[in-house]
Amino acid sequence: MAKNGEKVLGIEKDKFRAFMGKYGISVILFFMMIIIGIVEPAFRSANNMINVATQVSINAMIAFGVCLALTTEGIDLSVGAQLALVSCILGHTIVNLGWGIPAAIIVALAVSTAWGVLNGYMIAKFDMFPFVVTLSTQLIIRGLAQVISGGKAIPITNDAFKKIYSMKIGPLPFPILVLILVTVVMYILLHWTKLGRYIFAVGDNVNAAIASGVSVMQTKLAVYALSGFLAGVAGIIFTAKTGSAQSNIGVGYETDAIAACVLGGTSFSGGIATIPGVVIGIFIIGFIYNGMNMIGIDSYYQSMTKGAVIILAILFDKIMNKK
């Protein structure tokens, strides 16, 4: 690979720079994996790779939604609370009301999407700051979760539901398949469709977008609705994983999601994002957690290490971009 890189560096310098600017972060991921793999052989097992991919699936769903919001120069802080609400809806409908799993899932996703639509409506219609709107709605959403569950944990003993997390198709657990499917759909949506171009346009220069006939309202509604929907999917995986519905889950989950987006080159000032970048960001976060535990880094230093790795990765990316 290094040889390949040098050749490009020698012959097509500009293209190499452009490439590193865009995908330099994947090089970081690659070296991270090699270093951890050398220090701890158990890290390299196929099993562990599948573990990490399964572990990151929850953060991935959230990160895709947050990435869309960031691209329109917004943010969605309500995603962590959405996890709790979806979890409590699932617990209440399946356990207390005895609903079937498909019905419960449809209702849970509908509710989380509706909250997304509401976020988008308030942001687009009244031109309120996304930060403030979603900061407030997350309180309401978590409050609703507490009301539904009565603050208690509802154990979901339904094996069919728990299978959503543990079921394997071939060697791959179901959450990985969801991750792959959502990644492909998100890639097509953001990079190949009209809506994707509108999202970039709104985030890049909202006035120019309006002037060229882009509906800011519809674009933002779609973005926050998708973010809500994806948080709902994350909530379903989370609940199937823990087998318990409760209102205190998902606190602070937006942090890891935002970190993954930023690592993947998503700009806070909007208009810049790539889905492959976000995927790499998600895996960097996942490998930081998993790798540090596999190596056995003292957990008191893990938080510091995580912060330092994220900052250094972004810094490295920036320097590569500037050259």
Added chain:
Amino acid sequence: MKKKLLSVLLCAAMATTMVVGCGAKEEEAPAASAPAAGETKEEAADAAKAGDVNGDGKIIVGYISKNIVDPFHAPINDYAEETFEAMKAEGKIDDWTGVLDGETDPNKQIDRATDCISKNCDYVIILPAEAAASDTAVTQMNDAGIKVIVVNSKTTSTDDVALGYVGPDDVEAGRMLANWVIENNPEGGKYIHCQGVIGNSAQIQRGEGMAEVMASHPEFEMVGESACEWQADKAANAASDAISKYGDELVAVICDNDDMSSAAQKTCNDAGRSDITCVGVDGNQNPLQMVKDGEMGATVLQDGPGQVGGAVTMIEACLAGETPEKEIMVPFVLVTKDNVDQYLK
């Protein structure tokens, strides 16, 4: 062009990972079979191998903490670290995972459990964050053939699948809290209850024990039960709210832990109401200091390191080829001015 480059790079990355992965398997395979062969020969001579659960010739212990930020868990984690480092130095175990941070989040604990499975652990000690939600971590490791020891609070299927359980009798702790309040306020009065995270077995059982004793004391009336999530500041707020609402009628603040009770007591003292009895469970350093300084009457000490110690004896029994006890209950101690020096470090 960029896309082409990306695909070349990703392919290269994938190919390298595969080569590295396969290489690892090749070098691991003989390594794993060699000690196995040696084992059969000197089976009787090597007693330590008796406890090798997964038969890979290495004894690896995992330790999944509840978190690394609560004052109650710090000494427990420190004790685990000292103990396992010592066991590793003595050669009783080959390796341990270090203190894995559970972040008081069942999702993260399940992830740490899969990490332990990847690391080929033989024994894992887990301090669950939640009774129901953390249970997947226990069952998953059990399914992978790991012997799991649950410490501090039980998960739903602990009794069925875990090797053993070491923990406190939280119902008894709840009774001790109520009795202390009754002893100090013979005339009775109003009190509030600051709860831990709702749904946590410690919260449920301490509440149970408290309610059980208070049921036969009609002179006491509970006027508020707030979910303070083990947080000191929330308990302090609940206490100041109750003082302004009930004034002199408020006689006690019972808390599920003593981070909360010490904060509540401090709020009461600051408001000139040091007569209010605040009491909680754990025996953290700050509350103990307050007991020593006479700022707080008592605290109910939970011997956290003792619980991990119990789990270690279970592992040692397995390593010696014996069957360990299924359940160990570590008693609570009421700490007052008289015996505080014994526990304050």
